[in-house]
Amino acid sequence: MSAPPSPPMSVLFDLWLVNRLLSDALDGVLSEASGLTGEEFGFYSLLRRFGPVPAGQITRWTAMRPTTVSTWVRRLQQRGHAEQRPHPADGRSRLIALTAAGEQAHAAAAETFVAATRALSAALGPEEQRQRVSLQRLDAALREVGGLDPRPYGLAEQHGSTDNQLTYPGRPLDRGEEETVRAYIDFIRSRARQEAPR
Template sequence: MTSAPASDGPMSLLFDIWLLTGLTNGLLDDILVGSELNGDDFGMYSLLRRYGPATPTQVHKWTGMRSTTVSAHLKRLEARGHITRSANPADGRSHRVGLSAAGEAAHDAAAEPFLAAMHVLRARFIPDTVRERLVLQHLDTVLRESSGLDKRPYRVVLEQGASDHDLTGAPVLAYAGEPLSSAEEQQVRLYIDFLRSQESNDTRPGIPGSS
């Protein structure tokens, strides 16, 4: 039996995300074990209920799932009688899918154990979950841009009146405008580095970096 190679430190950020994805899917499956839906189903039903009807192509661009995976998933939902298909008024060559009344009922039933579990989990998460979600939203944006996908159908924002300090007491620069692309964020970071370099080079009293 060969031994595992020695670790040279933490794994990559993408591996971190992969681990979280697996943990999330497994936890959702356990939470929903008594309902008609599994974790993947619950996500798809929630997406279609909130943002549907939508074309299968749009579902692919929102989720990043391969088109064949989206198609297979929708066929399973259709076999249960949980989705409806209708003509796409914007393009006669495609169609849109949405939840049927039976699909909404199945989603409602699954939402009960989901919300109960979230009530317990919320107390175990870091209190400032909005900032956690903002970090995840940034990762989401980078991955979408890398894959040429659409923006997610919603965005998380820092609520009005939220603290302008993080959990350590350090000040946080809040930004409530349209989300920046990864290239724009990189430019902002470079400018911040430039400002800090100017501050460190100016040792005169008064406002740092002033002339």
């Protein structure tokens, strides 16, 4: 007997669940290897890739409250991992940047992070890019609703129809199974070409 259908949940609840899974996964692998939490690694990544940047821009990208950004910056400064510099175009503003020690700490954690993401990439398989583009659309909608700036990077949208793409909800195929499926697809296509009217 099948289980009764569960009540529908909102997309925000979906995101909350994913966020919990993500936080647990990142904290587990990063804190052991580098001493950084997943949240800290994300903050370091933002500064390393897009800094030096004003604190206000961090707020507009991440939706962190200004007081939260200030707390993060103080924490990194106490570690010797961040510094504030004068803004060349705005004398009232300061730019936040990672120091050389901060970049080294991030680089050490990044090795562990990249290794951890390989398992997720393998589980997503060929769906990874499409899933990331979907997340980008969701990110853009949340930013529009929240009145935030666009994210500081983007992925190319996939063009063309995906109606002819197959999805498979089961476990990922191993290499041998995938080769068998591809061979069968080639066989089906060759038969279709042979049977096509000339």
